[in-house]
Amino acid sequence: MNANDFKSDLKPVWCPGCGDFAVLNSVYRALAAAGCAPHETVLVSGIGCSSRLPGYVETYGFNSLHGRALPIAIGAKVASPRMTVVAVGGDGDGLAIGGNHFMHAARRNVDIAYIMMDNEIYGLTKGQAGPTTPTGDKTKSTTYGNPDPAIDPCALAISLGASWVARGFSGDVKGTTELMTRAIRHHGFAFLNILSPCVTWRGEEQHKELRAKTRAIPADHDVTSREAALRFTGEHDVLTTGVLYEVARPTLLDELAQIERRARGSAPPPTRDQILQLFQMR
Amino acid sequence: MNANDFKSDLKPVWCPGCGDFAVLNSVYRALAAAGCAPHETVLVSGIGCSSRLPGYVETYGFNSLHGRALPIAIGAKVASPRMTVVAVGGDGDGLAIGGNHFMHAARRNVDIAYIMMDNEIYGLTKGQAGPTTPTGDKTKSTTYGNPDPAIDPCALAISLGASWVARGFSGDVKGTTELMTRAIRHHGFAFLNILSPCVTWRGEEQHKELRAKTRAIPADHDVTSREAALRFTGEHDVLTTGVLYEVARPTLLDELAQIERRARGSAPPPTRDQILQLFQMR
Amino acid sequence: MENAITFSIVGSGGDGAVVAGDLIAMACAARGLHVMKTEAYGPQIRGGESSSTVRISSAPLVAPAESNDALVVFRFADFARFRSEMALSPDCVVFHEPNDPPPAELAALRCIAVPFGELAREKNMVAIGILGAMFDIPGDEIRAAIKKRFRKKGETVIEANLKAFGVGQAFQPASLGRRLESLRYTGTPHLLMSGNEAAAFGALHAGCTFFAGYPITPSSEILHFLSDWLPRIGGACVQTEDELAAIGAVVGASFAGAKAMTATSGPGLSLMAEMLGLSSIAEIPSVIVDVQRGGPSTGIPTKSEQSDLFHALYASHGDTPRVVLACCDVEDAFHTTVDAFNIAEEYQLPVIVLSDQLIGQRRETVDAASLVHDVVQRRIALPVDEYKRYAYTEDGVSPMTIPGIEHGMYQTNGLEHDELGRPSSMYVVHEQMNDKRHRKLDAIADRYRLFRRFGAEHPELGILCWGSSAGTVREAVERMNGMGASVAAFVPRILAPLPASELQAFVDQCERILVVELSHAAQFHRYLRSEIDLPRGRTAVLARSGGKTLTVSEVMAAAVEKVMA
Amino acid sequence: MENAITFSIVGSGGDGAVVAGDLIAMACAARGLHVMKTEAYGPQIRGGESSSTVRISSAPLVAPAESNDALVVFRFADFARFRSEMALSPDCVVFHEPNDPPPAELAALRCIAVPFGELAREKNMVAIGILGAMFDIPGDEIRAAIKKRFRKKGETVIEANLKAFGVGQAFQPASLGRRLESLRYTGTPHLLMSGNEAAAFGALHAGCTFFAGYPITPSSEILHFLSDWLPRIGGACVQTEDELAAIGAVVGASFAGAKAMTATSGPGLSLMAEMLGLSSIAEIPSVIVDVQRGGPSTGIPTKSEQSDLFHALYASHGDTPRVVLACCDVEDAFHTTVDAFNIAEEYQLPVIVLSDQLIGQRRETVDAASLVHDVVQRRIALPVDEYKRYAYTEDGVSPMTIPGIEHGMYQTNGLEHDELGRPSSMYVVHEQMNDKRHRKLDAIADRYRLFRRFGAEHPELGILCWGSSAGTVREAVERMNGMGASVAAFVPRILAPLPASELQAFVDQCERILVVELSHAAQFHRYLRSEIDLPRGRTAVLARSGGKTLTVSEVMAAAVEKVMA
């Protein structure tokens, strides 16, 4: 399989110049690089510009409800562990309406990669503030400036217990592809925040600003150190890309497998009559 | 006003020995100590054993929906800033179904105190695992042991941006009352996690264990240090109570007031015709 | 029900009233008698007043108890709490503590003082000793039940309880009521199970391998049961952070090929409204069991009502086809759940099963042999060259693949889409897809004509009801017909799509119609009006709030007052 | 509509088709003409095809355009996208680029090649120059509109656009269609506003001081407007993390005494189902505007449909009284929103306003003088000694206090509760409280008989419809009656509680009934059946999916085919 094998023949509806095109490109390459078989790969998204992505990828795909990509992805993964399950979506989708699922998916270390295309705005609904929009920004829904502090999605993911957290910039296709490949291969919940500019509602400047601020993570960064990772997410003038955090801990599937072992041991599955015995009074 | 003035004549439905009785006691004392007027105080809760609390307090009270105490409390506070608004509820209410509101209330630094009665279980629904239930525990819904890691609510609150975070133990009425008083007086989102044992579903041991583990926070703890605070929430063998974290930053009401100033300056509110001018084509 | 007896045991937390009822029910089930057992609690989380009511018969039971033949009261202060929801027959015998005299209103009944507390610490055992002797329930079965029940508590506890039971048996107040010879019946032992257990077992029977849920009264026992059993059969049971995630995970699991279910009560069902629409438009099977309780909002979590009907039928914005089934009793909870999976899998849409607290949490004897039901498998599309996931077909059902199948890849979504699953905002596509999705309902209506009809063949009065009201209505119909009336009832077990032609035929056959339901807003009646023609001026409605069990005499009174008059 | 003209401008992103339509609409509104303007877009987020359709008349307009008198196409590839949703009159004039010849199917029309791109970079200005000249729309008004619209872009831009407009005006293709003398009408200038703006302004008018919302197409303009204006009047506008929080904050704010509202579309309304029940049982006023779009699920976000009716009427488990209103046009969106606040505040319950994309996002001329409406204030209880928040009253409305009032303290909750608000699980309390809460609906039905009736006084054919279909039906009725038929229509503006007696009287008056709605499942028809008696065998239904605007000829055809035949 190479990257091209993952291209569907549907034409993206994105605005010319949207950062999501580059992300899509990385998705093609990363799926190939990670050795995924298209028919054993499931892409799940919510609703938003970015959430249109699964439609452009030749795998099983599910463009679901605003904010609900993660529960659906988790259900799919638990039901069919053999599949590679990747959830994708926007900052609003994942951090506003979908925030609770993000929190619990990270905590449970669910075996999926979650790719957030962060444009610091609600793109599809035409430019309202989202959880990553900088404080003070004037948007359609914050006429006098955004009153809320912006979330750093990576800091949040680390705090919530994600076992792999990285930041990328869509303008850097090669770097993003590498990160995505590692995210897909990670054993557990891998969160990849990709800054992906919205040319329409944040203008050309966002792209330039981001490009100017980005720098690669120092090679000597200790990825197992939460504090070290949080130092990068706390930076203001630069934007460090790369793997910020990576630890190994049991995943949801590990735990469920253990539960199954405890429940059944090496016994065959119970028969109907064995279950009904529970209700027998004699 | 003294503590007794806050007692309503409704008899609690809690099980004999439930930790929430002591919390209720602290609520009476703290409201008095903080100088709240009953008719200018609003208690909002979700659903759960603990969420029954507002009914036993002689203030305005709202025992609302499972998980929705915070949005309702925020609406009440923004609409009527003069009121003291306190949200209360259980660990399931606030961290499972209500997790997203917790996240955003903390981020926005909403001007309310939020008291979580944490019994590490779903009490009202008769003993299922919740987000603070220790991994491995067997409960009604985790027959073979809880697969999920427990959340430390204080660590979470700090990560999410709460400006005041403390931990108490219901067995220590005096300490809890003090913390609660400070929470109510805090300018911004004050989160108080109170370990409040559930004798019915966690047994008498929980109470004893907690009592044995609790110790007061060292007097020299730097409350403005996030890292120092997170060290306490990371402890396993002891349970440090007291104010873990406290910083000053603009609250939602501060921001909204600033928006109003920007919007209006010193001008009188616009008249109907001034608004309609927007639609006039000449 | 001539050969039936009913008694209640009422006490405070610690008195063991509920355990006492359990033991007798277990003993009777073991002996092949038919039992129906309900419980009631005060508002206290634990340790408040509780009551246990057991109805026993040698013939199958269809409805919960109407009135008590015997009553054990450990404290009349507790009894007062349940008084309005508990009827006593004129020859009811009341047992009570000597120092707690019965209230004046019970003066007309035979009241017998028993020093329960003095006789043994296990006063509930004393009570069943007395009741067992009074109604001639085989002592060896009760003893076996005690041993089974306290197995985990160890020998000393068992011994103490057996002893107290013996004391009760020996305590023979003079000339105690009737002995029902028939209760000594020894047929095949029955299973004793609750409606929630029956639904959960139904899920296993249907091949469910994935359950996601969030606890809520009175449905949580389904979660508990499946948390125990699904891992043993290689399935997975996940407790999610909320109901939005639960139904989301179900849709995800089903998309990935698993038969998947969630269970909840009203508040949870309300939260699932949006995902219902996704399951419908993306045509992904899902099964949702709603064990109804008193509403609206948090309402009365521990009591039964039939008021989630509207939400089940109509919730979710847009034109959203879904199937709604309703079970009538414990055994039916099994069958209905299997039907739900069959329909969901075959027609690729959401299926809601409406149960309620009365069915979900009561215990009934069930015949193991009746717990069989054909199981339908999802039609998996063979990989074809030009695979169209949403191909227009006659019955609206398109070939479905599941992840892992080569050449079966497709994109699905909640946006309107064309036959390939690609988003489309064109009117023509929307109209055709709406049509395709709704055609499935016609096909289902055709195939699944699920209803019960009982009573006279050419009835004068026809009663329409659904769900847990069916048993009580059935008993009322039988009694009225026994008294010479000509009554029949029609009970749809599939509410959407309604078996409209059969229902209309039944209605047209009757002179008068009585609609019976536990919804203040008369949801069932209003729904019926929208789907069939009820005779104007000749239709009466018995619709009241839940929170109190529907009784046979209530139905009979309505039949007489509202209809016959 | 004799004196009406309609034209569309179609192009790609950057062509400025939508701006062109805006400018003409602005000019006409300024001159006191009546305008209705709609837009349509392709699936592209930006830069895809777009079209703008403007209908202009000297008499009030009730419905969007039926067919075009003129058409400007910058690229026929774009036009093809809208073809199926756009009708052209037989004498329609088509303007196009010389090097982009019209498709064969337009051969019969007069097609005029205009080198738009060559004439000016601002080719949309050239287009309105031509159209303005063709239909004799006053040039000075258009120039004023250009200046207003590009104010913020600076002088150079304004100059360039004015110049291009002049070029268009000067470009006079020989003998161009009719000139409508009446379009030179100079009456009082009208306001030009969208339905969403009208609803938002209605909220301000009603005294709303709190808005919480989450963006969603096609309702977001309400959020945008209130984010701008609420802070200026000392109110607050909060964008929440989701719709669960939005409606929660509204209930909290209302509890605290504010008039509070949220606005959303179908998916958001689905998420609000549970909180609807809380607002109902806790009896806390709330106003929810639902600007409907194509469903189910995410459906077709940018197009109109009338399929959220069921959800609005029935969502939320339990017996949950709520009020549902529907607006018929832009001005009506104002009135309906004020009515919603009045009812919510006076009767302490949730009120849903159903608007839709067609109303919410189209621009219409509105008379400023008509934007007045009486405003009702909440009845605040005087502090009394024994304050009962939920006292049983005749009309079900109990005295309400708000935090801050001394001696007015009370506890509220979503559990069933007694008159003091204390939780109760007793049947008698539940029944009485259900009754109290539902009595409010009777009182509202009595007071708010909101409906429109137009057409013949003694009609042969009666049409029933609601919401945005009303305008089209009205025009159809007028045309049919003009042709000698005897048709009338009844349009409830309050859908729950329905003005049933008036509706029944109307139905009984008509020989035949036609129900018209944009819902594939015929939700309105099914709802009507459940509430009133429709004549069996003499009722026809025109129910189809949304996604395409209902047209006058469609209604007329249905009247002839389905009814008259």
Ligand SMILES: Cc1ncc(C[n+]2csc(CCOP(=O)(O)OP(=O)(O)O)c2C)c(N)n1
């Ligand atoms: C329940 C629900 N609420 C709101 C919406 C409207 N909506 C669609 S996308 C979106 C947010 C888009 O922002 P983001 O997730 O950041 O994605 P982006 O478009 O920026 O890629 C919203 C609010 C919806 N579809 N469903």
Ligand SMILES: Cc1ncc(C[n+]2csc(CCOP(=O)(O)OP(=O)(O)O)c2C)c(N)n1
């Ligand atoms: C939407 C919804 N889902 C589920 C429930 C059932 N429910 C009531 S309380 C509760 C959890 C109780 O746990 P917690 O919040 O920790 O409070 P506690 O009883 O332990 O004090 C649940 C799941 C509900 N009322 N509403």
Ligand code: SF4
């Ligand atoms: S609106 Fe922004 S995020 Fe959406 S497609 Fe356009 S550029 Fe991309």
Ligand code: SF4
């Ligand atoms: S169940 Fe537990 S939390 Fe609930 S009242 Fe009883 S002891 Fe307290």
Ligand SMILES: [Mg+2]
């Ligand atoms: Mg975004």
Ligand SMILES: [Mg+2]
């Ligand atoms: Mg708890």
